[in-house]
Amino acid sequence: MDKTFFIDLTKCTACRGCQVACKQWKKLPGEETENWGSHQNPKDLNGNTLKLVRFSEVEEDEKMQWLFFPEQCRHCVEPPCLDAMTVPGAIVHDQETGAVVYTELTAKEPDKDLFRMSCPYDIPRLNEETGRVVKCDMCNDRVKAGMLPSCVKTCPTGTMNFGDREDMLELAEERLAKAQEKFPDAELVDADEVRVIYLVQTDPDSYFEMLSADASSIQKGPLTRKQFLAKLGRPFK
Ligand code: SF4
Ligand code: SF4
Ligand code: SF4
Structure with missing residues (x-):
């Protein structure tokens, strides 16, 4: 049955349990990191980091506030990368399940930039050692065996949720109504287009410029996403 994540960012404490659990299940090595002025480490997704908790600090009502964004592939309902x-x-x-899974054949793709260029959320990354392009696969092996994705199983705060799509949409609407009592600008991001639905308490761009596909006309390479999809003959949504 069609699966979906619901990720309630109003509850995230940036403990990074999900980031570590992803590495553990996928047997991915840790990386040497450096102090670049943020608790966010590593600095970006990469060939060995499929899930990354992004940190941003914003001013709201004359107070500084941390926003946390555990990022991963959105498992698009109609994946542009495909x-x-x-x-x-x-x-x-x-x-x-709806999972979008990259295989070892990604290493055979002559133009590996295609993966990242086509993604409205800028997710896929090249693993330099294997030559494969990689990203979150929804822990499809676990899900097919009746288990939760590793990152969801680990999350201690109720931020990360996973299940049948209808149930997750219902939970998302319930949590949205609750969140709007405290945060009037709270919204669900791209809920109809993705299987990883984020509940944000403020403008998605305040968390990260690519949290929402709406911001993805940002120039990432020789073509904008809009130009790229136009080349493929797909509408830009
Ligand atoms: Fe990592 Fe699995 Fe979570 Fe995807 S679903 S981010 S692969 S732990
Ligand atoms: Fe593909 Fe990007 Fe959608 Fe993931 S988020 S399915 S990598 S287009
Ligand atoms: Fe946030 Fe849960 Fe991940 Fe901790 S495990 S960083 S609370 S999503």
């Missing part, structure tokens, strides 16, 4: 592929089998869209 349309961009030229190597059959490099990306598998599991019709049972």
